[in-house]
Amino acid sequence: MDTRPSRRKAGLRVSETDPDNQNDPSRDEQDRNLLSRRDLLLGATLALSGIGAAAAALPLIDSWSPSAEIEAQRTTEIDLSKIAVGAQSVKTWQGRPLLVVRRTPEWIAKARASEGPLDPQKDSERVQRPEWLILVGVCTHLGCVPNFAPSNARLWLCPCHGSEFDFSGRVTKGPAPINLPVPPYRFESDTKVVVG
Amino acid sequence: MKGGHEAPKEHGRFYHWLDRGLPVSEFMERHITGYPTPRSLNYLWNFGSLAGFFITLQIITGFFLMSQYRGDATTAFASMQQIMRDVDWGWMIRDLHAVGASFAFAVIYAHTIRGMWYGSYKEPRRLLWHIGLLILLATMLAGFTGYLLPWGQMSYWAAQVITDLFSAIPLIGTAIVEWIRGGFVVGNPTLTRMFAIHAVLVPLLLLILIVLHLSALHKHGSNNPTGVEVDKKSPQEVTPFHPLHTAKDAWFTLFTFLFFFAFVFFAPDFFSNPDNYTEANPLVTPSEIVPEWYFLPFFAILRAIPNKLLGVIAFATSIGIYFFLPMLDRVRTRRALSRPIYKWMLLVFMVDLYLLGWVAAYPPLGPYLLVARIATAYYFIFFLSLPFISRIERRMLGEEQDSAMGRHKVPT
Numbered sequence: 001m002d003t004r005p006s007r008r009k010a011g012l013r014v015s016e017t018d019p020d021n022q023n024d025p026s027r028d029e030q031d032r033n034l035l036s037r038r039d040l041l042l043g044a045t046l047a048l049s050g051i052g053a054a055a056a057a058l059p060l061i062d063s064w065s066p067s068a069e070i071e072a073q074r075t076t077e078i079d080l081s082k083i084a085v086g087a088q089s090v091k092t093w094q095g096r097p098l099l100v101v102r103r104t105p106e107w108i109a110k111a112r113a114s115e116g117p118l119d120p121q122k123d124s125e126r127v128q129r130p131e132w133l134i135l136v137g138v139c140t141h142l143g144c145v146p147n148f149a150p151s152n153a154r155l156w157l158c159p160c161h162g163s164e165f166d167f168s169g170r171v172t173k174g175p176a177p178i179n180l181p182v183p184p185y186r187f188e189s190d191t192k193v194v195v196g
Numbered sequence: 197m198k199g200g201h202e203a204p205k206e207h208g209r210f211y212h213w214l215d216r217g218l219p220v221s222e223f224m225e226r227h228i229t230g231y232p233t234p235r236s237l238n239y240l241w242n243f244g245s246l247a248g249f250f251i252t253l254q255i256i257t258g259f260f261l262m263s264q265y266r267g268d269a270t271t272a273f274a275s276m277q278q279i280m281r282d283v284d285w286g287w288m289i290r291d292l293h294a295v296g297a298s299f300a301f302a303v304i305y306a307h308t309i310r311g312m313w314y315g316s317y318k319e320p321r322r323l324l325w326h327i328g329l330l331i332l333l334a335t336m337l338a339g340f341t342g343y344l345l346p347w348g349q350m351s352y353w354a355a356q357v358i359t360d361l362f363s364a365i366p367l368i369g370t371a372i373v374e375w376i377r378g379g380f381v382v383g384n385p386t387l388t389r390m391f392a393i394h395a396v397l398v399p400l401l402l403l404i405l406i407v408l409h410l411s412a413l414h415k416h417g418s419n420n421p422t423g424v425e426v427d428k429k430s431p432q433e434v435t436p437f438h439p440l441h442t443a444k445d446a447w448f449t450l451f452t453f454l455f456f457f458a459f460v461f462f463a464p465d466f467f468s469n470p471d472n473y474t475e476a477n478p479l480v481t482p483s484e485i486v487p488e489w490y491f492l493p494f495f496a497i498l499r500a501i502p503n504k505l506l507g508v509i510a511f512a513t514s515i516g517i518y519f520f521l522p523m524l525d526r527v528r529t530r531r532a533l534s535r536p537i538y539k540w541m542l543l544v545f546m547v548d549l550y551l552l553g554w555v556a557a558y559p560p561l562g563p564y565l566l567v568a569r570i571a572t573a574y575y576f577i578f579f580l581s582l583p584f585i586s587r588i589e590r591r592m593l594g595e596e597q598d599s600a601m602g603r604h605k606v607p608t
Contacts, residue, residue: 064389070379090479094380097479141504143360144353144481159483161499161560175560177504 070095075196077188080132088148090137093183093195097137097145099169101155103130107167116170119178123168126182134195135169136183141176156180227414232434233441234420240314241418242448243307248406249449250300254338255399257293265345267391269384272347273475291464297339298467299456301490304332312521312542315530316419322522324412327405329518334401336491336515341394343488344387348472353485355382355390361498364508381478423530423601486557493549496556497575500568510572517579524579526586529593529601536592537585545578 076093083089083102091098103111108130111123127133137145139158146156146165154172156165163176170179185195207215215221224230264283266275279286308328311317317325344355359376363369378385417434420426426433435441459466467489471482487495497514501507525538532539551571558564590598 064375064378064385066374066377066379067385070383070385073380092479095383095478096381142357142485144357144485145479159481160485175499175502 075194078134078193078195079191080193081191086150091195093136098183098195099133099135099137099146099148099156099180101133101135101148103133103167107150107155111167114166116166116168116172116179118171118174121168121170121179126168126170126179128185128187132193133167133169134183134185134193135180137180139163139176140171140178140180141174146180228438228442229436231414231437232417232426232428233437234418234426235433235435235440236420236422236426237418237441238421239448240306240310240421242445243303243310245445246449246452247300247303247307250296250303251335251402251406253296254293254300257289257296258395258399260289261293262395267345267388269347269387269476272345272387276346287464288460291460294468295456295459295464295466297342298459298488298490299452300335301339303452304335305490308332308518309546311419313532314419314421315423315525315532317522318525318528318530319522320416321412321419324409324416325522326519327409327412331402331405331409332518333515334398334405338394338398338402339488339490341390341398344382344390345394346472347387347476349474349476349480349482350469350472350485352382352476352478353482354487355386357485359386361508361511364505366505383478419530421531423534484559489553492554492556493552493575496552496568497572499556499560500565500572510576514575517576521579521582524582524586526583527589527593528598529589534593534601535589537589538582541578541581541585544574548574548578 073094076091076098078089078091078098078100080100080102083100085102086104086107087102089100091100101107108123111133115122123130139146139160141158141161141163144158144160146158146163148155149157154164154166155169158164158176161175162173163171164173165176165180166172168179169182171177183195185193187193211220261279264275264279264286266272276290279290281287283289311325311328340355340358344351359373359382362372362376365372374380376386377383378389417426417428428434469486469488486492494511494514498507498511501510527535527538529535532542548571551567552575555564555568555571560568593601
């Protein structure tokens with residue numbers, strides 16, 4: 001707020017009330033319009049306070065990120081030896097359900113026969129070894145867990161909004177927009193796989 | 197206002213002592229005993245104070261629930277059962293809080309629709325409308341975060357679905373969802389932070405917003421059913437808030453108790469989902485995930501649109517669009533009854549809201565999906581056609597006459 005004119009009117013002495021020498025008669029008009037020391041200090045204080053507040057807020061905001069304990073769940077080991085042909089085993093990975101299916105030769109053939117109608121992708125791009133189909137069991141619509149319900153055309157049916165997924169986990173019926181995602185995994189041996 | 201107020205002589209010494217230190221009599225005179233209120237206010241104007249009552253009730257019952265509740269994924273569900281079975285009067289406090297939430301929403305929705313019917317969102321009360329909508333948003337945040345706390349199946353999966361909405365954001369969506377959840381899925385970190393939001397952030401926000409809402413209200417005073425600004429100096433048009441409206445608000449609150457306590461004591465689970473009496477299980481999705489009734493219309497809009505990102509955008513817009521109502525509606529005439537087109541559009545809009553809520557309780561298939569899509573279309577048509585309807589209506593009402601309707605005498 002500019003209170004200079006009133007000060008001038010009040011006839012106060014310059015030395016005590018005008019640290020910026022704005023009212024100094026020796027300064028000309030142009031000089032007075034320059035950025036005053038007070039404005040500069042105010043601007044600098046506000047800018048640095050802003051940076052400081054943002055820096056102080058960062059740790060608070062970051063405290064909401066997954067903690068170290070949860071980060072430790074990024075990988076999951078699966079023992080494949082106990083899963084029968086044509087069966088599904090549900091594991092957890094990162095707290096999410098992991099669908100591990102040992103496919104029958106018939107299912108493998110059906111999976112390879114098409115690329116899926118809604119989100120086309122080759123079966124060979126979705127499995128590392130044809131017998132093992134490993135998927136994240138979270139419906140790509142709104143996050144429900146699809147039920148394992150094999151029929152002629154599908155392996156999974158989502159109980160929430162009726163999405164269906166085929167023998168490669170590809171969506172064949174909406175509202176799910178995309179296929180069930182394949183998590184990153186690697187085979188440590190023939191019976192052990194590490195997901196994540 | 198300075199210096200002119202002294203406590204009336206009939207008050208005792210304590211009141212006078214208090215009044216010397218605090219502006220008690222000044223406040224009472226300005227906001228209660230001398231606050232001019234239109235005489236013509238009908239019962240629809242009681243929902244504001246009623247909303248205040250239910251929010252207060254939530255804070256009181258919430259404090260006592262928090263004294264017993266243990267907000268951790270391993271203990272939350274069990275502590276709710278203990279509150280319902282073991283804690284003295286725990287069942288009553290919990291049912292008051294749960295049914296109170298439904299009533300708070302019902303009353304705030306009624307209050308909002310009343311504002312739409314009588315044009316209370318128009319100048320000079322635009323800011324009042326915006327602050328009110330922020331209160332509605334804070335209430336929705338309270339409803340969403342509070343619903344997770346019992347840690348039942350429906351709590352868990354509703355939170356899973358709603359937090360997953362953010363994954364529709366391109367590129368950073370998944371990172372945002374993990375940040376909100378504090379994990380890859382809804383889990384203990386989600387529960388504890390939702391508890392913090394519900395019990396600390398929301399009440400503080402509500403307190404600040406309600407003070408602002410009332411300050412904005414008292415700046416210009418209440419709108420009224422005629423839609424014509426009252427003369428605040430005329431005893432024929434206004435009356436002090438006390439005793440008429442204090443008495444009327446009190447009686448209406450008591451009248452609402454008839455319905456409120458009927459639910460609390462005889463049908464406490466009427467508004468809730470039985471699946472929520474099963475403990476949350478991240479590996480089993482309930483066959484049907486349905487939000488609480490007060491979110492149903494918005495949920496229907498989300499599901500009516502087949503594309504995920506567009507559905508989420510429509511969902512967010514359906515809530516945010518109320519902020520733009522004062523800009524979209526260009527007619528000055530306030531009350532809907534005086535407007536040839538808007539009154540019918542708003543009546544249909546009310547039916548539309550009910551339809552949306554009704555279809556949201558069913559799977560989005562066949563006829564339900566069709567109704568949901570038509571109702572969603574009308575929902576947005578109602579708002580987006582207002583600028584055009586306004587132009588036609590101003591012509592029908594007579595531009596000068598309409599402008600005069602918006603004129604008001606604001607005391608300086």
